Amino acid sequence: MEENELGTVIAVGNQKGGVGKTTNCVHIAAALGQRGSRCLVMDLDPAAGATKHLGVPTKSYAGTLELLTTDEAIENLTIVDDMPPGVHLIPSRPQLGEIDVLLSKYLDRTRVLERPVAEARLRYDFVFLDTGPSAGFITTVAAYSTAEWFLLSAFPHPLSLGGLTEAFNDIADVRRHRNPALEILGVVFTNVDGRATRLRGQLETVVNQALPGRRFENTISQAVVLPEASGKGRTLFQFPRFQTIPVAQQYLRLSLELEHRVRNRGAFLAGVLEPTNYAILEQVGDSHIVEPVTMTANG
Numbered sequence: 001m002e003e004n005e006l007g008t009v010i011a012v013g014n015q016k017g018g019v020g021k022t023t024n025c026v027h028i029a030a031a032l033g034q035r036g037s038r039c040l041v042m043d044l045d046p047a048a049g050a051t052k053h054l055g056v057p058t059k060s061y062a063g064t065l066e067l068l069t070t071d072e073a074i075e076n077l078t079i080v081d082d083m084p085p086g087v088h089l090i091p092s093r094p095q096l097g098e099i100d101v102l103l104s105k106y107l108d109r110t111r112v113l114e115r116p117v118a119e120a121r122l123r124y125d126f127v128f129l130d131t132g133p134s135a136g137f138i139t140t141v142a143a144y145s146t147a148e149w150f151l152l153s154a155f156p157h158p159l160s161l162g163g164l165t166e167a168f169n170d171i172a173d174v175r176r177h178r179n180p181a182l183e184i185l186g187v188v189f190t191n192v193d194g195r196a197t198r199l200r201g202q203l204e205t206v207v208n209q210a211l212p213g214r215r216f217e218n219t220i221s222q223a224v225v226l227p228e229a230s231g232k233g234r235t236l237f238q239f240p241r242f243q244t245i246p247v248a249q250q251y252l253r254l255s256l257e258l259e260h261r262v263r264n265r266g267a268f269l270a271g272v273l274e275p276t277n278y279a280i281l282e283q284v285g286d287s288h289i290v291e292p293v294t295m296t297a298n299g
């Protein structure tokens with residue numbers, strides 16, 4: 001990050017529950033961190049998925065609730081120890097669900113993230129806002145109202161079709177009423193079963209028609225190591241034996257594709273972005289040599 005350059009703010013969302021938002025959020029941040037970026041994950045979900053995934057007990061720490069209801073500086077609420085390299089976390093806990101009663105009734109709820117996000121952009125290259133599955137919840141609305149980019153996470157399931165259309169409409173609404181600068185950074189298909197090619201083709205067509213050029217070419221395979229790692233409170237990049245498996249490589253490639261879009265915003269939004277050059281990943285180090293990505297049922 002160059003001097004005076006501000007970090008990029010990405011809301012990770014989808015009003016549907018359990019579609020890989022949190023897994024993508026922490027792994028994309030960890031992959032970027034692995035490649036040298038400074039990333040902050042703000043957990044904006046009272047269910048505290050990102051907090052748990054990063055191994056932080058949800059009862060012990062002040063976090064996003066204090067960030068949004070007090071003047072506390074972000075560095076006093078940020079967890080930096082035992083995190084994936086390059087990643088810091090502002091944790092959540094269930095009490096975040098009661099934020100409504102703690103905020104002044106005179107405050108514009110859609111703007112509660114402006115101050116903390118402005119602070120975070122001075123210190124981090126990427127700020128990820130992990131939102132919960134409720135589109136109407138204060139922190140979700142605030143995240144969509146404050147971010148510059150929206151990253152949509154989806155499982156390739158027949159029911160995703162309706163969910164995706166709903167999400168596109170939601171984003172159009174945010175742009176119309178709140179945040180005209182919000183742009184869709186991309187749709188990540190994850191939990192991809194290598195056998196369900198027809199369904200995947202249908203979903204890809206839906207995205208290509210609604211949002212030409214916005215689908216990420218890198219998808220994430222269905223891989224049991226992801227829920228396993230999550231259960232252990234770690235990302236794949238924190239286990240030496242998992243760093244080279246295909247799904248970790250997929251996240252590294254996805255992080256590069258994402259960074260390429262962010263760094264070349266104008267060209268990307270104009271639809272004239274050059275293809276991502278993945279050769280750079282071969283220079284990251286021995287453990288990150290990228291092999292052609294194969295889709296297997298168990299990544």
Ligand SMILES: Nc1ncnc2c1ncn2[C@@H]1O[C@H](COP(=O)(O)OP(=O)(O)OP(=O)(O)O)[C@@H](O)[C@H]1O
Pocket residue numbers: 016017018019020021022023024045047049131132133190191192220221222223224226227228230
């Ligand atoms: N590629 C994958 N392969 C296998 N399982 C996955 C994959 N991605 C996510 N999962 C699992 O699917 C479940 C839901 O994922 P995750 O918690 O990331 O979704 P979410 O959208 O954040 O959910 P919520 O809406 O509840 O916050 C988790 O158990 C997670 O480990």
Ligand SMILES: [Mg+2]
Pocket residue numbers: 021022023045049050131132
């Ligand atoms: Mg989640």
